Amino acid sequence: MFGDMMGMMGKLKETQKKVEETKNRMTTVLIDEKSSDDLLNVTVTADRSIKKIDIADELLADKEQLEDYLIVTLNKALSRASDIYDKEVAAVASEGMPNIPGMDMFK
Known part of the structure; x- marks a missing residue:
């Protein structure tokens, strides 16, 4: 039994x-998102860090419209980043979890 416990600790x-x-790898996974009309393009990492924002000149004339574009496009990109991050980390974590009844927290 003690050997099993040591084996589980090593696996954990x-x-x-x-x-x-x-x-750490999620800091290098890039997610590109753009507005439906391609006037705004953003790039974020899977760990939800903004890396790049490209704004079409025509959006610069209307502050309120630009703010709306930024909110919508960044939220979409960050949502996708969160999904990727959560799935990747959960997949790795669940591979190494010992089979303990009632501890299926990654499924």
Whole structure:
């Protein structure tokens, strides 16, 4: 029984390392999102960091319209980033979790 516990602890430490590696990798995964008319393009990382914003000149004339475009487009990009991040981290974490009844928190 003690050997099983040591094996589980080793597996948990290995899983923790893989989760951290996955989180670090998410800083390099880029998500591009654009407005429906291509007047605004944004790039964010899967860990939800804004990397780039391209704004068409015609949007610069109307502050309120630009703000609306930024809100909608950034929210879409950040939502996609969150989905990717959550799925990737959960997949790695669930691979290494020991099979403990009632502990199916990643499914």
